[in-house]
Amino acid sequence: MDHTDHMRQSIDLAVSVIGGTPVERYGDPSPCAEFTVREVVNHIAFGLVLAQRSATREPWDESWKIEDGAPFLIGVPESEWAARCAEEGEATARAWAEPGVWDGDSHMGGSPMPAAVIGQMMTSEFAVHAWDVAAATGRDLDVPAALGEAVLEGILAVAPMGREGGWFGAEVPVRPDAPAFERAVGASGRDPGWTRG
Template identity: 85%
Template sequence: MDHTDHMQQSIDLAVSVIRGTPVDRYDDPSPCADFTVRQTVNHIAFGFVLAQRSATREPWDETWQLEDGAPFLIGVPESEWAEKCAEEGAATARAWAEPGVWDGDSHMGGSPMPAAAIGSMMTSEFAVHAWDVAAATGRRLDVPEELGRVVLDGVLAIAPMGRDGGWFGAEVPVADDAPAFTKALGAAGRDPNWTP
């Protein structure tokens, strides 16, 4: 497997969890600090848009605001969010599967960054937030060990910046022999044993 496969797997996890989440659970709290399930789903959706624009090197609209909702979800009934997310997730995966897309520089929210770093960050982002939604609704998320190692590497690469920026909480200690994905959750400031 390569990074393109890992991105696809991570997007598939997120889409699967969103599809399995009843809309009547959208007001529930999540382990993602101060985010409800609705806000976490919207955050994943927004991530699809930003990741796709990073892959294609298209500029993103500076008027977009997370609190307004992912652009493709604005005005869409919540009952249709899962299918819209599936469509956008598939488009994002296709964009990151294009030849050479992981090479050179791209952008994330207007800041230039190596494309490979963006891809790694977003692969981790989709998997961790998929876990947030799954945990918030009382489900387990089965992450293959190889993907878990990739997510852990991605989280560790941005954890100091994430904590400084306030998007990661303090690291949660986990056992040395814990699976890689569990370690990734701890490094991202999640308690792997969190329950609603």
């Protein structure tokens, strides 16, 4: 299994969790730093747009702001968000499966970066935020071991920058023999045992 498969699996996890989340739960709190379920879903959706543009090397639209919502969800009823995310997820996974897409440089929201770094980062992003939504709605997330290892590697690579930038919290200690994905959740500043209080 390679990075293309891991990207596909992480997108599929996120899309599946969103698809199984009732809109009535969108106002619930999540483990993701003061985000509600709705905000995590929107964040995943915006990430799909970022990742797709990175893969295709299409220019980033400077008018897009995360606080406005993912571009393809603006004005769309929340009851349709899951279906729209599934469509965007499929397009994003296909884009990252194109020959040579992981090679060379691309951009992340306009900032130049190596494509492989972006791909690894977004693979981790989709899987961890899928866990946020699952945990917020009382569900387990079944992450294959190989994907868990890839997510852990991606989280550890960006954790120092994430903490400095304020989008990762302090690492939550996890037992050393815990599954890789559980360690990734802890390294991202989340408590793998989080439950709604």
